[in-house]
Amino acid sequence: MRLLISVFMALLCSIPVISQQVYSKKQPFAHTYSIVARDTVTGEMGVAVQSHWFSVGSIVTWGQAGVGVVATQSFVNPSFGPRGLSLLENGLTPKMAVETLLKLDEGREVRQLAILDVHGNVEAYTGKNCIEAAGHLVGDNFSVQANLMDKNTVWPAMAEAFKKSTGTLAARMLAAMEAAQNEGGDIRGKQSAAILVVKAKTTGNSWEDKVVDLRVEDSENPLKEMRRLLTIHTAYDFMNKGDLAVEVGNNTLAKEHYMKAQQLNPDNLEMKYWYAVTLANNGELNEAKTIFKNIFKQNSKWKELTPRLIKPKLLTISEAQLQEILKL
Incomplete structure (x- = not known):
């Protein structure tokens, strides 16, 4: 004391x-x-x-x-x-x-x-x-x-x-x-x-x-805006967890995290995009293509980005599968 x-x-x-x-x-x-x-x-x-x-x-x-x-x-x-x-x-x-x-x-x-x-x-x-x-x-x-x-x-x-x-x-x-x-x-x-x-x-x-x-x-309504931001913050927390799972090769876990992120922020194209990438990496190409098609229709820049993911191995699919996606 x-x-x-x-x-x-x-x-x-x-x-x-x-x-x-x-x-x-x-x-x-x-x-x-x-x-x-x-x-x-x-x-x-x-x-x-x-x-x-x-x-x-x-x-x-x-x-x-x-x-x-x-x-x-x-x-x-x-x-x-x-x-x-x-x-x-x-x-x-x-x-x-x-x-x-x-x-x-x-x-x-x-x-x-x-x-x-x-x-x-x-x-x-x-x-x-x-x-x-x-x-x-x-x-x-x-x-x-x-x-x-x-x-x-x-x-x-x-x-x-x-x-x-x-x-x-x-x-x-x-x-x-x-x-x-x-x-x-x-x-x-x-x-x-x-x-x-x-x-x-x-x-x-x-x-x-x-x-x-x-x-x-x-x-004009800071608490309403704060609630919106906190929801998005939580969604991006799941996105970050998904990214970390991808880095260690656990695409199944990444898929779970990306899905949770989408549920919180369903209008965010980027969240949908990385979920589609994870699906493709998991061999679920048909489901991934459906999502990719919708994204590319709204913003073609995401299609332009897609082949760039091959070199850093963020997208681990064959050339033939890549071309299927790019033709959407």
């Missing part, structure tokens, strides 16, 4: 005091509602937000695999994101991290902040001068927080929706945000949204540590 306190004090002293003007032009007015949460099965951690403010995800949502996630909002102090994650990485609890950040901030009474760590520990704070309706609610492995809301039932509605939801962490957080909007949401309306999900353990490669990183920067 003494060692932990010593580490805490050392970190506190090492962080420079940043004098913050409460209404500085450098601090965007990201009045909003958000959620930080952890999936108890996968260990993934996420943060999601919606606001009547342009590109809200660029300032509110922060996360690091194996460490935690942060939502910093209201009259935003953006430094709370990277500094909060750094404090967690150095062994502080979310509660200690929040206390440290606020202690050094002159604008603390107009801030709203939530921090969740890799163990699911959460701490949230709502400054007494945040614009009403404002508040937060901390639950098991999550916290919801909101300010400038239409009414004070918004964040409780988020909490209930999250607890009752199923599926991936991203899907559950989106359900919470949709519940907030259905309850009245931001009194000004809606404009942008973001979802960030990071892995429970770092891979050592930052580009592999994000599970979901989606933003709707400017939209």
Whole structure:
């Protein structure tokens, strides 16, 4: 315990005091509602937000695999994101991290902040001068927080929706945000949204540590657009898995993944195309030809691409079979 306190004090002293003007032009007015949460099965951690403010995800949502996630909002102090994650990485609890950040901030009474760590520990704070309706609610492995809301039932509605939801962490957080909007949401309306999900353990490669990183920067209905993007994201996850299966020569598994991708995004020609390629590689040429014919009719460039797949062995069929496809 003494060692932990010593580490805490050392970190506190090492962080420079940043004098913050409460209404500085450098601090965007990201009045909003958000959620930080952890999936108890996968260990993934996420943060999601919606606001009547342009590109809200660029300032509110922060996360690091194996460490935690942060939502910093209201009259935003953006430094709370990277500094909060750094404090967690150095062994502080979310509660200690929040206390440290606020202690050094002159604008603390107009801030709203939530921090969740890799163990699911959460701490949230709502400054007494945040614009009403404002508040937060901390639950098991999550916290919801909101300010400038239409009414004070918004964040409780988020909490209930999250607890009752199923599926991936991203899907559950989106359900919470949709519940907030259905309850009245931001009194000004809606404009942008973001979802960030990071892995429970770092891979050592930052580009592999994000599970979901989606933003709707400017939209009349950002949550509707976010749901569309999340569906496409899931479809492309299956496409990526299919590609990996092709690389190791498992065309049967690739076929399964490509089929799932198509079901989620049935109008996407590329997904249909690679499914047809996999069918051809599996010896199911007649079924593949039916799909190829439909694709080529809509866009002849896919036919032009097809013979180019032979050299890298992405299409492993005979010359005669290739010509059958090209005659479609």
